[in-house]
Amino acid sequence: MTRSAIKLYYPLRVDAQAKADSIHAWMQANTPGYARSVQDGQTVRWAVPAQDLDDKGLAIVGSQWFVIVKDRCDGALSAAEKLLRVATAPSDTK
Amino acid sequence: MTNMVAWFRKGMGQTDAGAGALSVWADQTGLGSRDYAQATGASQPAIQGDGTVLFDGTSDFLKTPAFTLVQPYTRYLRLKQVSWSNVRYIADGNGLDTGNIHQGISSPIIRAYAGTSSAGNSDLAVGAWGSLAVVFNGASSVLQVGGGTPVTGNFGALGAGGLTLGASGIGITYGNIQVAEEIVYNVAHNDAERAAVIAYLNTK
Numbered sequence: 001m002t003r004s005a006i007k008l009y010y011p012l013r014v015d016a017q018a019k020a021d022s023i024h025a026w027m028q029a030n031t032p033g034y035a036r037s038v039q040d041g042q043t044v045r046w047a048v049p050a051q052d053l054d055d056k057g058l059a060i061v062g063s064q065w066f067v068i069v070k071d072r073c074d075g076a077l078s079a080a081e082k083l084l085r086v087a088t089a090p091s092d093t094k
Numbered sequence: 095m096t097n098m099v100a101w102f103r104k105g106m107g108q109t110d111a112g113a114g115a116l117s118v119w120a121d122q123t124g125l126g127s128r129d130y131a132q133a134t135g136a137s138q139p140a141i142q143g144d145g146t147v148l149f150d151g152t153s154d155f156l157k158t159p160a161f162t163l164v165q166p167y168t169r170y171l172r173l174k175q176v177s178w179s180n181v182r183y184i185a186d187g188n189g190l191d192t193g194n195i196h197q198g199i200s201s202p203i204i205r206a207y208a209g210t211s212s213a214g215n216s217d218l219a220v221g222a223w224g225s226l227a228v229v230f231n232g233a234s235s236v237l238q239v240g241g242g243t244p245v246t247g248n249f250g251a252l253g254a255g256g257l258t259l260g261a262s263g264i265g266i267t268y269g270n271i272q273v274a275e276e277i278v279y280n281v282a283h284n285d286a287e288r289a290a291v292i293a294y295l296n297t298k
Contacts, residue, residue, distance in 0.1 A: 005150050005152040020136075023135075027112065027135060031112035032112065033110050033111055033113065033115075034111055034112035034113075034115075034135065035112075037111035037112060037117050042133060043111050043117050043133055043135050043138070044133045045134050045135065047134060047135065047136035053266065057266060057267070068136035068137070068152065068153040070136060072112065073135075
């Protein structure tokens with residue numbers, strides 16, 4: 001039951017937030033366990049948009065915003081977004 | 095053994111938030127108010143078929159609410175380093191670097207830090223299950239894997255104030271690990287006590 005995680009990048013934070021919100025809605029509509037977890041208050045969002053970090057752990061100023069996407073929310077992605085995927089190995093992410 | 099303040103066991107107290115994602119891993123001590131939780135879907139680790147918990151090293155981590163946890167204390171983990179990357183966190187206290195256990199220097203070295211960095215312990219090979227014990231006790235701290243030779247020294251005096259698993263206390267620098275069990279005692283365990291707990295964890 002391993003899952004791969006990738007980053008989906010957007011120029012603006014608001015766009016990344018909109019994507020995270022749409023995934024949250026899709027997960028509730030399509031994954032009963034996720035919907036139940038939301039109803040129970042144990043899951044409150046899909047993701048918080050973030051920027052890549054520098055060697056000191058600080059967000060890189062001016063960099064794009066990303067949302068983490070996992071296999072279980074693949075259905076929430078458009079064909080164009082799937083093409084925009086940026087494969088992310090653990091060693092590339094802080 | 096008394097003085098246990100947190101206990102997380104594979105296949106027990108785990109809430110599936112859909113497709114095997116873990117939203118809550120309930121503490122088994124019965125003390126209350128110290129369950130591991132993750133309310134962000136993309137950061138929920140994966141429950142494996144045997145009840146162990148896989149942290150992907152990209153975004154997954156769990157965190158307890160803040161609770162009183164000061165030195166000395168002893169933290170045990172039955173875990174596997176799925177992969178190794180420099181300065182990736184296996185665990186931490188409630189805040190950043192308030193009692194961390196991290197991958198550092200070179201593979202497969204594990205270090206600890208509670209204000210001062212420990213020397214490295216290389217006894218847990220990447221891909222192998224092992225039982226890790228860290229005694230956070232100022233100048234008398236200990237970092238040990240299984241029955242191996244402990245790394246000892248001053249790891250600093252910071253109190254943890256809670257627990258984070260799979261990342262730093264602020265949810266970055268994620269570790270790619272798999273965890274079967276964690277036990278925390280609010281005392282410093284001596285050699286015999288560590289051997290007893292490690293022998294128990296080796297059966298998990």
